[in-house]
Amino acid sequence: MTVRAAWLTNRGDAAGGQTRNDSRMTPLGTMTPAGELTTTPGVIPGGNPFALNATGPMTATLGTGRAVVQGTDIQGAYPAAITAPETLVFVDGDPTNPRIDLVVLRVYDTAFDASGQVRPAVEIIPGTPAAAPVPPAAPAGALGLYRVAVPAAASAGSGGIDFPAATTDLRRPTVAVGGINPNPDAPGAYRAQYRDNGTGLQRWSGNAWVGMAAELVTWTKVSLAGGYGHNGNSNGDVRYRVIDLLGTRFVQWRGGMNVSYRGGTPVRDGAFLSAALPTLARPTGLRSVPVACSAADSTIVTVKIDFLANGTATLLSDDGDAPPWVSLHGVMYPL
Template identity: 40%
Template sequence: MNLRSSWVAETGQTREDTRLTQTGVTTLTNPVQVRSGVLPGSYEGLHRLAGFWTYGSSAMTATVSEGRAVIQGEISQGVYPVTLPTSETITFAPGDAQYGRIDLLVVKVYDNLYDSSNRNEVKIEIIQGIPGQTPQAPAVPPRSLPLYEVTVPAGVSAGNGGIPWNSALKDLRTPVVSLGGILPVEGPVLPGAYPGQYQDAGGALQRWDGGAWVSYPSVLGGIVPNSASTTPASYTGQYRDSADGRLQRWNGSVWVPVVPGPYFVDNGDYGDTTSTTYTPTLQARATNPLALSFVAPPSKAIVVSFGCRMKSTSPDHYAFMALKLTQGSTVVNDLDDEYATLAASKHLISASTTRRLSGLTPGATYTLTAYFRVVADTPALKAGFDNTFIKVDPLP
């Protein structure tokens, strides 16, 4: 029978039985195995992961700080708990004469039952890499916990300066916590073991939903904070505070502003027209027409303001500015004198109009285009326009 237990049989409990039935400091990867890693914590709570921290202490020697860890063997071997109660120094071999190499610093378990080493102990060891033009780190041996990759340049030794420790160390440590504990993420982000597992990912609390790590505000239905604005959306209708401080909503494909706009366009060039029918083109103006596109809000309604400084060459005739609303090639709201901005003056005067447009399709893009004309009975009369503008405010 393969079922194992601890502290049941009067005799015959093996080391393997004990390791397989431990339920203490473990972060699960499946129903039987756990993640190999270092227990988090530091003196005075200053750092997330201080165990087995390594630093250069002389030219070719490094110091490995005290710490606790677990190392998972094969599925039938169980997990090995290890402790380094005081720091330990290790010495690296001199560099190759021609090429650099990458050594691997590990905590290695020797278990004669599986490796025929005639040893039953745990050691901090250096797995020396092979020198080369593009050196690679050696493979991690069985029942070993990788701590650091150490780059050893060509020719270095104790007599010529040694290993450049500030740039040579690549931290490979990953943390583990007790079953149900919140895992502080250091190093690679690994998949969860069960829905409902939590981790602290750089200040954002996340929950494993069975397929991905989901930020905690998303699980609650709350607003994802600015500090986690790069977190992927979880569902249509989710809200977030974007990096530029605007509230956004996930529409199923992209993040869009909750309240789009406001939208604005203007033209400061003076232009005029002799046309008695509406035209989008003003003579002497470099850019025509004046047009503004906008996205209709969920309320289906907007407030439109438009105007300019305007005049006619006769105080008895009127200058008109009106707007046409289109969606693609479809005219939604045509030109209408009743809603135009108008003035009759030989001198430029400021005039504007504000109106509400409703019944729009939420999320659809519309365009407002300015048109101009003069009411005249003499062809020589003109209407002049300057500082023209269109502004759209979506209604909530």
């Protein structure tokens, strides 16, 4: 068999019972709770599990992969695997209206569903043709993998299905309890659960997903206006990045900046950026921060920078103080 399930058949069943190879092939350790007795269903990440590839106008294959299929609460969850590509044959389209079909990985267990069958299977659940078709619901004991829109009058002779355009991917990953789920839409199930939302880690607090630390904009070298230069006091180029820390966005800065003066005032009235920061890096209001500066030609060792909501920034120093460089290391403020 190329479609397998564990904890489904007994030794005396017609299906022959679960073999040791079935146990090795199916994901027995993947059990993220969805409730007291239920498991979060989904595919096991790694490679491209259950990839759908067109093989003809009305045919496709469903690739190899592993998954967990949840039955009813008392029924439990079934580890399942496809070990060789399965052929999918879609029925010709309705003469008048389109429909939406559902591709599922399904587990039959007659002890719970009265189906008279004890086996896993890959199936196409046909939708109802309509002018505005809706996809069919997944049957009990089935994991939805894809929706495929079948045009009216589609057939091998009429060009069939444009699979890339017609297919909606329903695959959602699931992981072992304590694992980090790569599904950005994973529901929260228990406090201290983690997921990767595509930009960083989030933790389920018991009520909501809370951001951990995510780098939204990587370290970016700014373009300085005339009269200002990078690597002041050998502190490196002036750079910034945007991070998400526990749900709040911050801008961090680093590097050193050489400063020129005219009449005791920083040139360009302290406007040291040659271009405004991008929208994602602009604060919602004024952010005034202290920065270290050279003690040379200065009676102080810190000056002020104002970061403005329009993406500009202004260096301010006291009258009579003209430190030749400032350091932005350690500067951080919320957006």
